[in-house]
Amino acid sequence: MRCSLTAFALLLATATPLAAQAQSGDRAELLPHRGVYDLTLVSGSANIEDARGRIVFEFAGDSCEGYATTVRQVTTLSGSGSSQTLDMNSTSFEEPDGSSLRFRSETRADGTRIKQVDGVARHEDGQMLLDLRQPEARSESFAQQPAFPVTHLKAIIRAAEEGTPTLAMTVFDGSDDGTQLYETLAIMGREQPPRGGEEFPAISATAHWPVTLSYFEQGQDQGEQTPAYVISFQLHENGVSTDLRLDFGEFVMAGTLQTLEELAASDCP
Numbered sequence: 001m002r003c004s005l006t007a008f009a010l011l012l013a014t015a016t017p018l019a020a021q022a023q024s025g026d027r028a029e030l031l032p033h034r035g036v037y038d039l040t041l042v043s044g045s046a047n048i049e050d051a052r053g054r055i056v057f058e059f060a061g062d063s064c065e066g067y068a069t070t071v072r073q074v075t076t077l078s079g080s081g082s083s084q085t086l087d088m089n090s091t092s093f094e095e096p097d098g099s100s101l102r103f104r105s106e107t108r109a110d111g112t113r114i115k116q117v118d119g120v121a122r123h124e125d126g127q128m129l130l131d132l133r134q135p136e137a138r139s140e141s142f143a144q145q146p147a148f149p150v151t152h153l154k155a156i157i158r159a160a161e162e163g164t165p166t167l168a169m170t171v172f173d174g175s176d177d178g179t180q181l182y183e184t185l186a187i188m189g190r191e192q193p194p195r196g197g198e199e200f201p202a203i204s205a206t207a208h209w210p211v212t213l214s215y216f217e218q219g220q221d222q223g224e225q226t227p228a229y230v231i232s233f234q235l236h237e238n239g240v241s242t243d244l245r246l247d248f249g250e251f252v253m254a255g256t257l258q259t260l261e262e263l264a265a266s267d268c269p
Contacts, residue, residue, distance in 0.1 A: 030239040031202055032263035034058045037244060037255040039075060048251040049079040053086075055255060059239070064268035067094045067150045075253075084109055092174060098151035099123050103174030117178040121148070132178050146172040146181050153239075160188040160209040160235065170218070181218040182228070186211055192234070200260045208236040 039053040053075030061067035073088045090105035100122035107115040119132040128142040147155065152171050159167045167186040189210035197204050211234070214227040232245040233255075244255030 030059070030062075032060045032265055033202065033240060034259075034261040034263060035240065035257055036259045038258050039246075039253045039255050042245070042252040042254050044079070045250045047079045048077055050083075051075060051077045051251060051253055053253075055244075058263070060263055061093075061096075062266045062268035063096045065266065066096045068092070069094075069149070077251075087111075092149065094148050094150045098148055098154075101148040101172070101174060103178070105174070115177075117174060117176075119174060119178045121172055121174065128172065130179065135177060140179060142172075142181065144170060144181075146170040149173045152184070156186050156188070156211065156213075157235065157237070157239070159186070160191070160211070161237075163191075164188065171215075183216045183218055185214045185216070187213075200257065202260055202262050203236045203238065203240050203242065206236040206238050206240075208234045208242075211235045 035055075035057045037055040037057070039051070039055065041048070041051040044050065053073065056072045058070040059067070069090075069092045071088070071090045074085065076083055076085045078084075087108045088105065090103070092101060092103040094101050100120065102120050104118045105116070106113060116134045117132075118134040119130060121128055121130045123129075123145045126143075126145060128145050130140045130142070132138050132140075147169050149171070152169055155169060156167060165188055167188070169184050169186075171182050171184050172180075173182075192208050192210070194205045194207060195203070210232070212230060212232045214230045216225060216227050226249065229249070230247040232243075232247070233241045234243045235241055240260065242257045244253075246253045246255065
């Protein structure tokens with residue numbers, strides 16, 4: 001049971017809400033914000049009978065200075081008479097032009113560290129160069145330039161605004177052991193009208209799209225292989241995500257936005 005839950009912890013460390021910065025000419029700019037999501041179990045299995053937790057997600061920055069993301073996710077998984085609490089902290093900083101990514105994360109199970117990742121990735125001469133400090137000091141080069149997280153989300157928002165139904169991209173986000181590249185497939189639904197209401201004024205007047213984003217370990221055939229995980233959400237035009245659904249295959253969790261705080265915006269022109 002413990003090994004199975006630990007494996008799930010490593011997946012949970014990458015399944016976070018999403019934010020993106022709209023490019024010049026897009027309808028809306030990113031809203032610097034702090035969102036709190038409660039996690040509940042939608043469907044489980046023999047190994048996972050109950051799951052609940054919380055995500056605290058903070059996004060700040062702009063196209064002048066770059067983009068900083070901080071995530072804290074605590075999840076308790078129960079099954080077969082035992083339980084485990086997983087605690088993941090991650091921070092990242094992406095340059096405004098998407099040329100480099102600084103990333104750091106730590107995952108603990110019942111207070112014991114089970115993973116630590118710390119590194120920098122950058123694009124140079126048609127390659128991605130990777131320098132890791134944790135889990136071990138090493139340098140590696142990749143014969144391609146995958147998109148970093150904010151660049152990836154810029155592309156999803158742009159595709160959604162243009163009515164493009166699918167978008168396939170190679171992505172690197174510093175997750176897993178800090179060396180894994182993912183092939184991703186985003187499926188965007190039709191634009192939804194503003195939902196109105198007074199609970200979250202920052203998104204009450206924004207258009208949004210249903211998005212399903214699948215992650216495949218690089219080298220797998222998307223037409224034949226099961227994705228490592230699938231995230232579904234409503235992506236608002238100002239970058240806020242709501243109505244999360246995290247599908248890990250053996251269990252599915254829903255993330256419901258509880259609080260949404262607008263953070264101070266910069267004076268980036």
